[in-house]
Amino acid sequence: MRIAALNSEIYSRSSYTPAGIYRGDSLPAHAEVIIWFPIYGPDQLFADLNNLMFDCGNPGWDGHNAEGISPESYRLARTFIHSLPPGIPRPTISADPDGCVTFEWQLSPRRLVLVSVHPDYRIDYAALFGDAKSYGSEPFFDKFPTGLFDLIRRVYQI
Amino acid sequence: MGDVPVDDSERLSRMVLTEKHVRKESMTLKPEAFLPYKHVELSVIRHRDLSEEELWDIGREVAQERGRPLVGRGDFSAKDARLQNLDAVPAEAPGLPRNHADIIGWPPEKPLQMLRAAEIAALAVFIPTPHAI
Numbered sequence: 001m002r003i004a005a006l007n008s009e010i011y012s013r014s015s016y017t018p019a020g021i022y023r024g025d026s027l028p029a030h031a032e033v034i035i036w037f038p039i040y041g042p043d044q045l046f047a048d049l050n051n052l053m054f055d056c057g058n059p060g061w062d063g064h065n066a067e068g069i070s071p072e073s074y075r076l077a078r079t080f081i082h083s084l085p086p087g088i089p090r091p092t093i094s095a096d097p098d099g100c101v102t103f104e105w106q107l108s109p110r111r112l113v114l115v116s117v118h119p120d121y122r123i124d125y126a127a128l129f130g131d132a133k134s135y136g137s138e139p140f141f142d143k144f145p146t147g148l149f150d151l152i153r154r155v156y157q158i
Numbered sequence: 159m160g161d162v163p164v165d166d167s168e169r170l171s172r173m174v175l176t177e178k179h180v181r182k183e184s185m186t187l188k189p190e191a192f193l194p195y196k197h198v199e200l201s202v203i204r205h206r207d208l209s210e211e212e213l214w215d216i217g218r219e220v221a222q223e224r225g226r227p228l229v230g231r232g233d234f235s236a237k238d239a240r241l242q243n244l245d246a247v248p249a250e251a252p253g254l255p256r257n258h259a260d261i262i263g264w265p266p267e268k269p270l271q272m273l274r275a276a277e278i279a280a281l282a283v284f285i286p287t288p289h290a291i
Binding site (some may be wrong): 055056060061062063064065066067077085090094095096097098100104106109110112115116118124125126128133135137 | 173175177178179180186188189190193194195196201220221224225226248260267268269270274276277279
């Protein structure tokens with residue numbers, strides 16, 4: 001069985017669809033559903049990042065003593081966007097109180113991956129998959145870490 | 159109140175002073191709303207002995223003092239924090255809001271802080287300030 005939507009891009013196979021096109025829990029256990037995600041380009045993420053920089057570029061933007069996003073954080077966040085593998089679902093972009101830029105892939109509050117890009121060429125990540133969790137740090141220069149891609153895929157698979 | 163320990167069942171509020179911390183499509187809070195910085199402690203307000211109106215009043219005072227809009231609050235219980243190996247302790251002092259408390263015990267490593275914040279965010283309930291969003 002295949003479920004699809006138009007104007008979208010294939011990403012992974014699962015019995016769950018985040019777009020609400022199909023309720024996977026009513027499928028037979030062995031059924032196959034293909035999840036389609038809206039196509040986006042890096043320009044849209046750059047626009048999101050620029051908007052974030054505008055809103056969170058100065059200290060105290062959160063009302064709780066946050067650092068503003070530094071030019072170094074902004075620059076490395078752009079590099080991170082360039083490194084995103086084709087077909088990866090579109091992340092939302094936020095700022096951390098320490099001035100780092102965070103990318104979030106999220107299906108629900110307990111099913112998500114957070115990746116914080118640190119200006120000293122490091123990414124910190126944390127992920128929840130129901131009761132399971134994962135976290136860690138990796139160096140980042142310009143290559144998207146393979147292990148991170150697997151975590152993001154897992155968010156959209158049940 | 160300042161010396162009354164925080165009970166497991168006590169409700170606590172993280173005041174939300176930026177819309178950037180809210181996922182508007184689901185009206186849930188992002189983990190960043192619960193990340194501690196610069197000190198490794200997270201400021202919250204205890205609900206204990208407060209009416210709903212008094213709680214919002216404290217939130218408005220905090221927002222006004224910091225020159226930010228009060229977008230809403232993230233409510234969770236002290237037990238929710240303790241399940242993450244954190245603790246909730248009273249922290250009242252001159253210059254701090256009434257019923258102030260801190261979530262303490264955060265690990266120094268950022269990935270673990272992010273994980274704890276994500277867990278709390280998943281348990282927290284976002285309550286928008288009336289007419290704020």
